[in-house]
Amino acid sequence: MRVFHPPVTAIELAVDKLKQDGLVHPEARFNHDAEHGLRREVTYRDGDLQYRLGHSSKAVEIVDAALKMLVSLEFVPSKASYDKTAFTGFHAEIKETFKGPWTSITPVMERLLYMLTAVKRPKRLVELGSFWGNTLAWFAGPCIGRVRKFAPEKIYGIDIDVEMTELARRNFAKLENCESVELIGEDAATALERIEGPIDFLYLEAKDENNNSGYLEFLKQSYNKLPRGAWVIAHDTTHWAHQADLVGYLAWVRDSHNFSESVSFDIDQFGLELSIK
Ligand SMILES: C[S@@+](CC[C@H](N)C(=O)[O-])C[C@H]1O[C@@H](n2cnc3c(N)ncnc32)[C@H](O)[C@@H]1O
Secondary structure, three states: OEEEOOOHHHHHHHHHHHHHOOOOOOOOOOOOOOOOOHHHOOOOOHHHHHHHHHOOOOHHHHHHHHHHHHHHOOOOOOOOOOOHHHHHHHHHHHHHHOOOOOOOOOHHHHHHHHHHHHHHOOOEEEEEOOOOOHHHHHHHHHHOOOOOOOOOOEEEEEEOOHHHHHHHHHHHHOOOOOOOEEEEEOOHHHHHHHOOOOOOEEEEOOEOOOOOEOHHHHHHHHHHHOOOOOEEEEEOOOOHHHHHHHHHHHHHHOOOOOOOEEEEEOOOOOOEEEEEO
């Protein structure tokens, strides 16, 4: 298991913001060498730091550093990149058109999701727990919209909430180049039975109102449809409210019998785990 942390400059900027906002003492220092990750380092109000990292003005640098890590681990070719101008255009398009309730996707996470799909270039993308389409939009970003970078075979968004799925349909109907998007309002457990493989990029978001996720069951159900080299991402993997529920999931994806690599992107309050089969 590996952990990505934002660059030192981004962490220092977030600490400076905490000081400006009066949340930590002006003389407080972040201990970059201490163990146990970001959340142990600044103060007991560490959610404040994570919030500021997720909304950092250094989002470009943070995601560039994440990409550099993927390159250094040879998960993607050395020349892998994503189109930042296209991202800016897509970002404006989504903010203008998509409507729905609050979601936990931070601005840095939006960019990270977009970059991952841009460099992976999957053919079949599946999200479980697609809600009203916001998470799916960032995940599928390079494949849809006015500035589409490439056309995949299929993009599925599955959610048990039929009303939210209808809202997602209305949102995607406002975007160009969405002919490969299919939104299914159904329990992922039954919908997955009909989804054909190979699924080369799977995104797990499905959890109920008590924060119980179906991540591990859905992953095991899909496992045989994931080809070697497939990527699986799971959101909310570092958030305190999901820790107990996700112990089994994280142990399973970090077991080298199941996945060759697993990286925790500890970039905001919520986090994302990328696992490579
Ligand atoms: C609230 S969303 C996650 C939102 C995400 N963290 C965000 O902030 O955008 C979780 C979604 O999982 C969906 N869900 C829960 N159980 C499910 C299941 N068995 N199959 C499909 N979707 C499910 C819920 O309906 C909900 O829309």
